[in-house]
Amino acid sequence: MLVISYDISDTKLRARFAKMLTKNGAIRLQYSVYEVNNTDRILENLMIKIDQFATKFDGADSVVVFDVSGVKLKKYGNAIHRDADIVYL
Numbered sequence: 001m002l003v004i005s006y007d008i009s010d011t012k013l014r015a016r017f018a019k020m021l022t023k024n025g026a027i028r029l030q031y032s033v034y035e036v037n038n039t040d041r042i043l044e045n046l047m048i049k050i051d052q053f054a055t056k057f058d059g060a061d062s063v064v065v066f067d068v069s070g071v072k073l074k075k076y077g078n079a080i081h082r083d084a085d086i087v088y089l
Contacts, residue, residue, distance in 0.1 A: 001037040001073075002046070003029075003066040009058065017053055017063075024049065 004021065008014040018028075024046045026034035036046060050063060057063075 001035065001068050002043055003068055004034045004036065004050075004063065005066075006032050006061075006063045008061045008063075010061075013053075013056055013061075020049055020053070021046075 004026065006014070006017060008017055018032075018034075021034050021036070022028070024036070025038045025042060026036045026046075029035050036043060038046075047065070050065065054063065
């Protein structure tokens, strides 16, 4: 699982970056923080796409990717419901 956080100053680039993340299975946790829990192949493809975006960043922009696959993770609040299947009848 990856946790991706970004701070991108250009509005258009920021919107395209966020859209790219959601198209690749990322779930928005907060405005600029996403969680991606997918296969290794999908995660590797996502990292390639992030590398391609990085060429467009200016000096004030940043993206931080945390690989938390092997880390014990504890969730609180609304986040605990993201991993559970919910069925509505």
